[in-house]
Amino acid sequence: MSMTVSDCTTIRDGFPRPFPNTPENVLDQFKMTGKVVVVTGAADGIGYAVAEAMAEANASVALWYNSNDAAIAKAEVLAKAHGIKAVAYKVDVSNSDQVQATIADVLKDFERIDVFIANAGMAISKPILEQTLDEYRKQMSVNVDGIVFCAKYAGEVFKRQNSGNLIITSSMSAHIVNVPTDQPVYNATKAYVTHFGKSLAREWRDFGRVNIVSPGFFDTKMGASPMAVNEAYRMSSAGRQGHTKEIKGLYLYLASDASTYMTGSDVLIDGGYVLP
Numbered sequence: 212m213s214m215t216v217s218d219c220t221t222i223r224d225g226f227p228r229p230f231p232n233t234p235e236n237v238l239d240q241f242k243m244t245g246k247v248v249v250v251t252g253a254a255d256g257i258g259y260a261v262a263e264a265m266a267e268a269n270a271s272v273a274l275w276y277n278s279n280d281a282a283i284a285k286a287e288v289l290a291k292a293h294g295i296k297a298v299a300y301k302v303d304v305s306n307s308d309q310v311q312a313t314i315a316d317v318l319k320d321f322e323r324i325d326v327f328i329a330n331a332g333m334a335i336s337k338p339i340l341e342q343t344l345d346e347y348r349k350q351m352s353v354n355v356d357g358i359v360f361c362a363k364y365a366g367e368v369f370k371r372q373n374s375g376n377l378i379i380t381s382s383m384s385a386h387i388v389n390v391p392t393d394q395p396v397y398n399a400t401k402a403y404v405t406h407f408g409k410s411l412a413r414e415w416r417d418f419g420r421v422n423i424v425s426p427g428f429f430d431t432k433m434g435a436s437p438m439a440v441n442e443a444y445r446m447s448s449a450g451r452q453g454h455t456k457e458i459k460g461l462y463l464y465l466a467s468d469a470s471t472y473m474t475g476s477d478v479l480i481d482g483g484y485v486l487p
C-alpha cells in the first residue's frame with residue numbers, strides 16, 4: 212500500500228540527513244589522503260591502472276592478485292613513487308575462505324578499508340552450445356561468486372566502520388549483447404553483478420555507497436580478441452579500444468569524496484559502443 216499525502220507530510224526521524232563534511236574545492240574532493248583502497252585483479256589491466264590512480268591520489272593500496280605475482284613488485288613501485296603504503300596479497304576471489312582471510316590480513320596491515328574495488332573477472336567467450344559446464348561454472352565462480360564474497364566480507368567491515376564504498380567492475384556486456392562473439396554466460400555474469408550492486412546500494416544505505424563501472428572494450432588481456440577487434444573498432448564511436456589510463460579518472464571519482472551523492476549508479480565507459 213502506498214503512503215497517503217498526510218503520511219508523507221509527517222517528518223521521519225533522522226531525515227533529512229546532513230550534507231557530508233567534504234571540501235568545497237573540487238580538486239580537494241578528489242584527494243584520497245588517509246584512505247585505504249583494496250583493488251582485486253590489480254596486477255595488470257584495468258585493476259593496475261586503478262591501483263595506480265589511487266596511489267597517485269595519495270591513498271594506501273592493497274593490490275589483490277591471483278596468478279600474476281608481478282603485483283608484488285608493482286606494489287613496491289607504487290609505494291616508492293608516491294610515498295604511500297602498498298601491499299600485494301595473493302587471493303583467489305572464487306574461494307570464500309581466502310577472501311575472508313585476506314580481508315582480515317588487510318585490516319591487520321591497514322586497520323580499515325574505505326574503498327573496495329571488486330574488479331577481478333574472466334571470460335571464456337563461447338556460445339553456450341559449445342561451452343562445457345565446467346567452463347560455465349568457472350565464469351560463475353570468478354565473476355559472480357567472487358564479487359558476492361568480496362561484497363559480503365567487505366560489507367561487514369563497512370557496517371562495523373559505519374562507512375565504506377564498494378565499486379564493482381561489470382561490463383557493457385551487462386547492457387547489450389556485444390558482437391560478433393557469442394558469450395552468453397560472460398554477459399549474464401556481468402548482468403548479475405550490476406543488479407547485485409544496485410541492490411546493495413539500497414541494502415547498505417545507512418553506512419555505505421555502491422556503484423558499478425561498465426567498461427566497453429579496453430586494450431588489456433581481456434579486451435577485444437583478435438577475432439572481435441575489427442568489429443570493436445567499427446562499433447565504438449571512438450573507433451578504437453580504450454587505453455587503461457582513460458578509465459582511471461572514473462574510478463577515482465567514484466572512490467573519492469567527489470561522488471558522495473552517487474550510489475546505485477552504473478556508469479558506462481565504452482567510447483560509444485552501445486549507441487548503435
Ligand SMILES: NC(=O)c1ccc[n+]([C@@H]2O[C@H](COP(=O)([O-])OP(=O)(O)OC[C@H]3O[C@@H](n4cnc5c(N)ncnc54)[C@H](OP(=O)(O)O)[C@@H]3O)[C@@H](O)[C@H]2O)c1
Pocket residue numbers: 251252253254255256257258276277278279280302303304305330331332333353380381382383425426427428429430431432433434435
Ligand atoms: N578489457 C575489457 O575490454 C573489459 C571490458 C569490460 C569489462 N572488463 C572487466 O574488467 C575487469 C578487469 O579486466 P581487464 O580487462 O583488466 O583484464 P585482465 O588484465 O585479464 O584482468 C583480469 C584480472 O582478474 C584477475 N582474476 C581472474 N581470476 C581470478 C580469481 N579467481 N581470483 C582473483 N583474481 C582473478 C586476474 O588476476 P591474475 O592475473 O593475478 O590471475 C586479472 O588481474 C574484469 O572484471 C573484466 O570482466 C574488461
